[in-house]
Amino acid sequence: MSSRSLFLCLTAVLVLFSMNLDSSEATEFRVGGNKENAWRIPTAPNELNEWAGKERFRIGDSLVFKYDSKVDSVLQVGEEGYKKCNKSSPIKSYQDGNTMIKLDKAGPFFFISGATGNCEKGEKLEVKVLSPKHAGSVSAPSPSQAPKSSPIVTPRPLLTPASAPPVVTPATAPAAASSAGSSVVVIGFSTMVVMSTLFAVAMV
Secondary structure, eight states: OOHHHHHHHHHHHHHHHHHTTTGGGOOEEETTSSOTTOSSSOSSTTHHHHHHHTSOEETTOEEEEEOOTTTOOEEEEOHHHHHHTOOSSOSEEEOSSEEEEEOOSSEEEEEEEOSTTTGGGTOEEEEEEEOHHHHTSOOOOOTTTSOOOOOOOOOOOOOOTTOOOOOOOOSHHHHHHHHHHHHHHHHHHHHHHHHHHHHHHHHO
16 A cells, blocks of 8 residues: 555544544433433423433433333324323334433424323423534523623723723623634644644655
């Protein structure tokens, strides 16, 4: 094999490896936490969805439903069936007491209990799976939660008819842009170093 062919093969392996890092980190989530048989009528309203809201679900992760198969089941339904607790036409139905469901796509998944009256009493779950674009990003605080930066107070000169108040421009955006730019440069440089090393190895 020529040096050029070896170099191209090593590059392709690196690219494929970086693309599949996230998919190799699939997680199993036990619905409702570590409680025994947590898939049941909750003790507090919306308890199951509050649990789901604290987790980050990615494509490839799995949900594990623990329940008493003699009296309960799991139905995967559409959004309308979820809202109306309609058990008549589920997408899938499970009754084994230890159900594992793989989250194979981004978007919402809806589940309700198959036992009569349980869904109406809160035994229902909505799970939102992040897209690959958002799964790798770090969640930023919402505008209402973001800490407000204190403005830098500098002494102002006395205003005269010919003078106007200085225009204050926020420094946060440029700093963020600079930080992002630096990260890109570092990542790009690191990539170049790796590629150069592989090329040197290939030429030996």
